[in-house]
Amino acid sequence: MTDRPRLAVIGAGPAGLAATVAAAAHGVRVTLIDAAAQAGAQFYRQPAAALRAGRPQALHHDWRTWQRLREALDAHVRAGAVEHLTDHHVWLVERESGRFTVHALLGPEEEDAVAVSADAVVLATGGYEKVLPFPGWTLPGVVTAGGAQAMLKGALVVPGRTAVVAGTGPLLLPVAVGLAAAGVKVAALVESAAPRAFLRRTRALAAQPGKVAEGAGYAARLLRHRVRTLARHTVIEAHGIDRLEAVTVAALDGEGGVRAGTERRIPCDTLAVGHGMLPHTDLAETLGCRLDGLRVHVDGEQRTDVPGVWAAGEATGIGGSALALTEGHIAGRSAAVRLTGGTPDPQEWVAAAKSRTRLGEFAAALDAVYAPPANWSEQVTDDTVVCRCEEVTAGTVREAVAQLGAGDLRTVKLLTRAGMGWCQGRICAPGVVGLAGCELTASRRPFARPVPLGVLAEEHSQSTTRAHTHPTDGGPS
Amino acid sequence: MVCDIVLTVTHPLTCDAVVIGAGMTGAACALFAARAGLDVTVVDRGPVGGGTTGAGEGNILVSDKEPGPELDLALLSTRLWGELAEEFGQFIQYEAKGGVVVATSPGGLTALERLAVEQRAAGVVAEPVDGDALYGLEPHLAPGLPGAVHYPQDSQVMPALAAAHLLRAAGARLLTDRTVTDVLRTPDGSVLGVRTDRGDIHAPALVNAAGTWGGEIAALAEAHLPVLPRRGFVLVTEPLPRMVHHKVYAADYVADVASDSAALQTSPVVEGTAAGPVLIGASRERVGFDRSFSLPVLRALAAGATRLFPFLAGVRALRSYVGFRPYLPDHLPAIGPDPRVPGLFHACGHEGAGIGLSTGTGHLIAQALTAKTPDLDLTPFRPDRFAEEAA
Ligand SMILES: Cc1cc2nc3c(=O)[nH]c(=O)nc-3n(C[C@H](O)[C@H](O)[C@H](O)COP(=O)(O)OP(=O)(O)OC[C@H]3O[C@@H](n4cnc5c(N)ncnc54)[C@H](O)[C@@H]3O)c2cc1C
Ligand SMILES: Cc1cc2nc3c(=O)[nH]c(=O)nc-3n(C[C@H](O)[C@H](O)[C@H](O)COP(=O)(O)OP(=O)(O)OC[C@H]3O[C@@H](n4cnc5c(N)ncnc54)[C@H](O)[C@@H]3O)c2cc1C
Numbered sequence: 001m002t003d004r005p006r007l008a009v010i011g012a013g014p015a016g017l018a019a020t021v022a023a024a025a026h027g028v029r030v031t032l033i034d035a036a037a038q039a040g041a042q043f044y045r046q047p048a049a050a051l052r053a054g055r056p057q058a059l060h061h062d063w064r065t066w067q068r069l070r071e072a073l074d075a076h077v078r079a080g081a082v083e084h085l086t087d088h089h090v091w092l093v094e095r096e097s098g099r100f101t102v103h104a105l106l107g108p109e110e111e112d113a114v115a116v117s118a119d120a121v122v123l124a125t126g127g128y129e130k131v132l133p134f135p136g137w138t139l140p141g142v143v144t145a146g147g148a149q150a151m152l153k154g155a156l157v158v159p160g161r162t163a164v165v166a167g168t169g170p171l172l173l174p175v176a177v178g179l180a181a182a183g184v185k186v187a188a189l190v191e192s193a194a195p196r197a198f199l200r201r202t203r204a205l206a207a208q209p210g211k212v213a214e215g216a217g218y219a220a221r222l223l224r225h226r227v228r229t230l231a232r233h234t235v236i237e238a239h240g241i242d243r244l245e246a247v248t249v250a251a252l253d254g255e256g257g258v259r260a261g262t263e264r265r266i267p268c269d270t271l272a273v274g275h276g277m278l279p280h281t282d283l284a285e286t287l288g289c290r291l292d293g294l295r296v297h298v299d300g301e302q303r304t305d306v307p308g309v310w311a312a313g314e315a316t317g318i319g320g321s322a323l324a325l326t327e328g329h330i331a332g333r334s335a336a337v338r339l340t341g342g343t344p345d346p347q348e349w350v351a352a353a354k355s356r357t358r359l360g361e362f363a364a365a366l367d368a369v370y371a372p373p374a375n376w377s378e379q380v381t382d383d384t385v386v387c388r389c390e391e392v393t394a395g396t397v398r399e400a401v402a403q404l405g406a407g408d409l410r411t412v413k414l415l416t417r418a419g420m421g422w423c424q425g426r427i428c429a430p431g432v433v434g435l436a437g438c439e440l441t442a443s444r445r446p447f448a449r450p451v452p453l454g455v456l457a458e459e460h461s462q463s464t465t466r467a468h469t470h471p472t473d474g475g476p477s
Numbered sequence: 478m479v480c481d482i483v484l485t486v487t488h489p490l491t492c493d494a495v496v497i498g499a500g501m502t503g504a505a506c507a508l509f510a511a512r513a514g515l516d517v518t519v520v521d522r523g524p525v526g527g528g529t530t531g532a533g534e535g536n537i538l539v540s541d542k543e544p545g546p547e548l549d550l551a552l553l554s555t556r557l558w559g560e561l562a563e564e565f566g567q568f569i570q571y572e573a574k575g576g577v578v579v580a581t582s583p584g585g586l587t588a589l590e591r592l593a594v595e596q597r598a599a600g601v602v603a604e605p606v607d608g609d610a611l612y613g614l615e616p617h618l619a620p621g622l623p624g625a626v627h628y629p630q631d632s633q634v635m636p637a638l639a640a641a642h643l644l645r646a647a648g649a650r651l652l653t654d655r656t657v658t659d660v661l662r663t664p665d666g667s668v669l670g671v672r673t674d675r676g677d678i679h680a681p682a683l684v685n686a687a688g689t690w691g692g693e694i695a696a697l698a699e700a701h702l703p704v705l706p707r708r709g710f711v712l713v714t715e716p717l718p719r720m721v722h723h724k725v726y727a728a729d730y731v732a733d734v735a736s737d738s739a740a741l742q743t744s745p746v747v748e749g750t751a752a753g754p755v756l757i758g759a760s761r762e763r764v765g766f767d768r769s770f771s772l773p774v775l776r777a778l779a780a781g782a783t784r785l786f787p788f789l790a791g792v793r794a795l796r797s798y799v800g801f802r803p804y805l806p807d808h809l810p811a812i813g814p815d816p817r818v819p820g821l822f823h824a825c826g827h828e829g830a831g832i833g834l835s836t837g838t839g840h841l842i843a844q845a846l847t848a849k850t851p852d853l854d855l856t857p858f859r860p861d862r863f864a865e866e867a868a
Contacts, residue, residue: 092772094772286770288769288770390752403645404525404641404642404645405524405525405641405644405651405653406524406525406641407524407653407654408524408527410524410527410531411524411525411526411527411531411637414526414531414637414638415526415637415638415641417752420713420752420754421716421795422715422716422795424795424796444798445796446770446775446796446797447794447795447796447797450715450793450794450795451793451794452790452791452792452793452794453712453714453757453779453782453783453789453790453791453792453793453794454779454783454789454790454791456712456775456776456778456779456780456794457776457779457780457782457783457784457790
């Protein structure tokens with residue numbers, strides 16, 4: 001008799017938790033792997049247990065959903081059906097003869113190597129924040145919206161005393177409310193889109209009364225905290241010598257340019273800025289999964305085009321936590337049935353599939369509403385650093401385009417080093433393509449995390465007995 | 478210079494020579510041809526450096542070559558790189574840092590020193606270095622190595638920047654995002670120009686600098702040139718202060734008992750860059766144009782590098798990249814006129830040395846285009862040297 005099949009779920013956010021619980025409930029063993037110290041990821045980020053927050057639910061909504069998932073996870077862990085590996089930073093998933101090895105680095109230092117074997121994997125790696133550059137964006141005191149929220153939810157630290165929340169997207173609302181509720185004076189919520197006008201018109205939004213109510217709830221809470229919303233406005237510069245002291249905001253005209261004469265200065269010591277999210281696709285790309293633009297391509301069962309690899313949540317497209325939950329649930333159900341040799345009947349999850357469709361339409365509608373100003377890059381002065389890791393300025397990028405014939409992200413990177421540093425372009429790529437006037441394309445990053453050469457080399461010596469299909473040797477060039 | 482000329486079939490652009498390929502080889506051909514007085518147009522289906530040039534390293538090596546035609550071309554190229562570096566070295570990250578080839582056993586050192594004697598006779602500067610002096614050159618090498626040979630002529634450039642700046646200096650017309658779909662010929666078979674997906678370009682001379690895809694261009698002119706891809710991975714580390722000062726690689730000679738010949742085996746080149754990261758490359762495999770990631774190959778690179786420099790075990794690899802070297806069956810490039818197609822010149826198939834060998838190649842092509850006697854005998858590089866396989 002063989003062992004029960006094992007599914008590795010990478011990512012313990014809403015998608016990964018839902019997939020884990022669904023798969024474990026249907027008879028497969030699951031290894032849930034996440035880089036964080038606790039389950040929950042960004043959305044359900046728990047106040048560090050040690051802080052014993054009295055009412056963590058005040059910082060979360062959907063606290064009940066989270067509690068149910070958490071209890072189900074704990075029960076499966078106790079029953080031995082789920083192994084939950086925290087502090088595991090996955091740098092690569094390897095597929096060999098139809099089986100998988102998940103390679104991870106352990107602990108906050110990400111030094112020790114661990115390998116987990118599995119018969120199939122669910123990639124639930126979520127997304128990361130997109131931030132576009134503007135003069136002064138590298139000053140201390142300028143943080144990402146998610147960074148500000150993580151500080152609030154995780155460590156209960158109040159990031160500053162006077163904050164401006166700026167950029168575009170629905171995520172700015174909970175961030176502004178969260179900051180205000182924690183006692184920060186939120187001087188303004190600066191949103192480049194004009195969401196209200198659209199919200200009234202869009203059909204997909206009308207079909208989501210719950211979601212609209214959620215938006216209305218935020219609006220009421222913003223009002224209660226006296227946070228003023230400046231729609232169709234943008235931050236054009238952050239000021240300060242050693243750290244942030246003020247920002248200049250301005251109104252936008254119909255073409256997405258700054259309306260002259262509308263600039264005004266708002267003193268603040270924190271600027272939380274975000275322009276939406278981008279999917280984390282590194283692990284999927286290295287496995288050879290097909291992408292649709294910037295997101296992992298999946299079918300109705302959340303399967304990628306690589307056999308044995310499922311994907312769910314923001315890795316397959318940005319759509320919020322509710323969508324991530326339904327996708328994770330479907331992925332877990334499908335993987336469980338297929339791993340035990342069956343063929344799933346989609347009727348079994350018809351309700352989840354319906355809400356996935358609805359939530360997907362809602363996400364698409366939001367995506368159409370929220371957008372950075374069309375001409376944002378005009379505000380970026382030549383001396384603004386766009387790639388922080390390699391300290392590449394906007395002027396250098398513009399020169400590579402105008403003088404050296406670079407017309408795509410890869411060539412700009414080769415000619416300027418923008419995106420070659422520690423973050424591998426995760427932060428600067430959206431800014432660079434805006435300056436270069438080209439498209440954001442998936443940039444192959446073979447390692448999801450930087451990996452010590454000793455870890456790579458060590459595994460080499462362990463695996464030398466294995467026969468490689470293609471003999472290979474090193475060489476000078 | 479980026480031109481935005483709208484070409485129509487009725488008014489084909491006319492020039493003296495069309496170079497196919499805006500990689501390192503095409504850029505060097507364009508520069509030397511333009512400096513020889515020709516009006517040159519460079520065509521590429523992608524951006525500048527978008528082929529193998531943007532996917533490899535920029536070592537300009539004499540150290541790894543045995544005496545013969547490739548070494549002669551390398552010596553000519555090294556001299557020309559030195560001259561170009563005086564014009565725009567800082568823009569292309571030219572660094573004449575030298576190479577250190579390390580022996581890992583006393584027997585290996587003897588063989589390495591024997592090769593150095595032959596290389597010196599061919600004009601290479603190759604200085605034996607004993608154990609103590611070796612650690613003066615490279616303090617962080619693994620302890621206990623018997624010795625090395627120092628090659629001060631080894632240097633490097635950043636390939637994509639070099640291609641872009643040579644093209645700019647050439648002042649040639651650069652047409653990117655334009656695919657060559659056919660070679661136009663006169664009834665007697667000589668070159669009339671090229672057809673692209675965006676119009677024809679007329680010229681009496683055509684330079685095939687299409688790298689790994691050079692065989693396809695030759696085929697458009699009904700000439701056989703068997704260029705094939707040889708895959709290579711490079712590992713790139715996090716930025717570090719300078720810990721590795723030269724290009725360092727190990728040469729081991731594995732005596733093959735049966736044939737009594739000594740086959741050279743090398744470890745990957747380890748080098749620090751001005752920008753900080755250490756580059757470790759490169760692997761060699763014949764697997765066609767397969768881009769898929771190969772963990773075993775990267776493990777082998779990491780193992781080779783950490784054996785030489787143990788401190789690297791704690792240094793992180795940030796990324797790796799993959800490219801396809803253009804190789805011909807006898808591992809020499811095709812350079813010069815194609816006797817089968819008057820007006821067609823080849824400059825491709827440089828395998829793992831196309832950055833280094835580009836300047837010499839460009840210089841020889843310019844001489845051939847202007848009917849001058851070439852500085853090197855082109856016979857070993859003849860493009861028609863490969864017999865067509867029997868069908
Ligand atoms: C500032 C902010 C506010 C938000 N507010 C709301 C809101 O009010 N309402 C709403 O519906 N949504 C909100 N969201 C969005 C919500 O967080 C996401 O939609 C949801 O978390 C997506 O779930 P997921 O499971 O796909 O990914 P995530 O929740 O992002 O989970 C991904 C997990 O994968 C792990 N991971 C990724 N890569 C690796 C790796 N290589 N190795 C190990 N682990 C890895 C991460 O550590 C993370 O735990 C907000 C997001 C942000 C950033
Ligand atoms: C991993 C690795 C490491 C390397 N390290 C070194 C090193 O250290 N030193 C060294 O000297 N060399 C090195 N090389 C080898 C070197 O990169 C190549 O030899 C060199 O780049 C070849 O340049 P090229 O201009 O001939 O070809 P390419 O750069 O490939 O240029 C050919 C161009 O032709 C274009 N093209 C093809 N078909 C068409 C068409 N039909 N129409 C229009 N355009 C077309 C392509 O788009 C491409 O841009 C390395 C290679 C690899 C893969």
